[in-house]
Amino acid sequence: MTLSYDELRALDARHVWHPFTQAGTAQPAILALGARGSTIYAADGREYLDLVSSWWVNLHGHANPAIAQAVADQAGRLEQVIFADFTHEPAARLAHRVCKRLPGDLNRVFYSDDGSTAVEVALKLAHQYWRNHGQHRSTYIAFEGGYHGDTAGAMSAGHSSGYFGAWKEMLFPVETVPFPATWNGDETVEDKEQAALDALDLLFAANPDHVAAVIIEPLIQGASGMRMCRPDFLRKLEAKVRDNGSLLILDEVMTGFGRTGEIFACVKAGITPDLICLSKGLTGGFLPLSVTVARDGIFEAFLGQDLSRAFLHGHSYTANPLGCAAGLTSIDLLESAACQQRIGAIEAIHRRRLDGLKGLSNVAHTRLTGTVAALDVIGGGKGYEAGIGPKLKAAFLERGLLLRPLGNVLYLLPPYCITDAELERAWDAVDEVLRSLAK
Ligand SMILES: Cc1ncc(COP(=O)(O)O)c(C=O)c1O
Structure with missing residues (x-):
């Protein structure tokens, strides 16, 4: 039975519960018919340039033919097998490929399903590591504003992100220290970094031999508004964690696989964590x-x-073998000269276009790390529920651009396959919308 687009949308409206959505007020979901490269094609004939890489997962654009082929080939060979007692080629090879690009002796890969479970695994591993050493360590330290996912441990570590008020009684206590967020022309960055390190010292002093781990999103805190810190701060953080004999967990769920301009943020910063969490770009956005x-x-x-x-x-x-097969091909693509060239080109365009916004009265704190560009829009409220966010999103959708501001923070995080012309078109629209609001 073939259903019309209207019938499909009615089924969705009747039966599907969408994430992070207030169904009582939300517009009906856009029915995507297909997608290719950086463009999503909707049932109503409209096209959307995907400037958020579909929740930061899509590295090489949609429906990349090489990844699609690898998944199809794998599906014909081995689609799934129990992973206790069994292993398979894509899992062994992908683990090797990932470890080869990580620093130090990060050599043991534990697979799970998404960013939240990767973090949950890291927190549980840290706890049991100390227990196996005969120590009970239950203090975790995270950074203010950090977001680590939606499972109970990940929510606990990310409690200060402001997303989890409905579940606060379910969470275990996690200490937080300030995140030294910085931006172009920031003159206070050193003071903020020192304050964060001092706060860390106090917590270590108050909990001797009791800190199981410190967890951070390195270089970019994603969900709390693309807040960026300096590589130098991460080096000081690593030294402090080592001095105090604790463990360092890097949540590179978003920053991994080229987002920061380097394969991983830890490589860019020159640090080696004890545990690192990777997801999102791992399969190039396929699985x-x-x-x-x-x-x-x-x-x-x-x-x-x-x-x-x-x-x-x-x-x-x-x-899952399909996901691992996608991951292997995605890393092949990522390591190609063509992809590396695109990553550099995206960063250069972002930099020039952010510079071009200088002087606009409603733009502040422009910032850039690799392929991620962000700025604060002034004058429409602050924080995740700022009224300006939905208005900006609507204005961009109207122009065929998928941009989803985080409150008053506007950011661009495109797939690496985006062409110069597509990215310039997106920035032209950003420029136009911001200028019209500034009037
Ligand atoms: C840094 C970070 N960690 C963890 C997560 C959770 O990942 P997932 O939504 O795949 O569970 C996210 C998701 O945005 C994230 O940005």
Whole structure:
């Protein structure tokens, strides 16, 4: 039975519960018929340039033919197999490929399904690591504004992001220190970094031998508004965690796989965490998959004759072969000279266009890290619920651009395949909309 687009939309409206959406006030969902490269094609004939890489996952554009082929080939060979007692080629090869690009002895890959579970795994690993060493460490330290996902541990670590008020009684306590967010021309950055490090010192002093781990989104805090910090701060943070004998968890769910201009933010900053969480770009945006990668010493602490020392955690679809096959091809594409050229070109266009907004009275705190450009829009409220956000989103959708401001923060995070002309067109629209609001 073929359904008309109106019938499909009616089914959606009747039965589907959309994420992060107040169904009581939301516009009906746009019915996507297909997508190719940077463009999403809707049933009503409209086209949208995807400037958010469909929730930051889509590295090489939609329906990339090489990844589609790899997934199809894999589906014909082995679509899924239980990952206890069994392994398979795509999982072993992908683990090797990821480790090869990570610094130090980050050599052990634990697969799970999405960014939240990658973080959940890291938090649980840190806890059990200390337990296996005969220590009870229950203090976690996170950064103000950090967002780490929607499972209970990830929400606890991200409690200060402001997204989780409805569940605060469900969460375990996590300490927070200020995040030294900075921007172009910021003269206060050193003071903010020192304040963050001082706050960390106080927490370590108050919890001797009790801090299980410090978790941070390195270089860019995503969901709390593309807040950026300097690589130098991360180096100081790493030194402090080492001095205090704790563990460092990097949540690179968003920053991984080229977003910051380098393969990983930790590589750009020159630091080596104990645990790193990767997802989003891992499969190039094709399938849900994530990894938590541990240093050798972490893995070794789980070895022994006793089952209770092992990490008794897993998911039905752990290391799904289709996702791993997509991941292998996505990394091939990412490492190609053509893709690296695009990443550099995107950053250069972002920089020039952000500079071009200088002097606009309603633009502040322009900032850039690799392929992520962001700015604050002044004069329409602040924070996630700022009224200006929905207005900007509507104005851009009207112009065929998928841009989803985080409150009053406007950001562009395009797929790497976006052409210069497409990106310039997006910035032209940003320029026009911001200028019209400034009047
Ligand atoms: C830094 C970071 N960590 C974790 C998550 C959670 O990932 P997922 O939505 O795939 O569970 C996100 C999602 O936006 C994120 O940006």
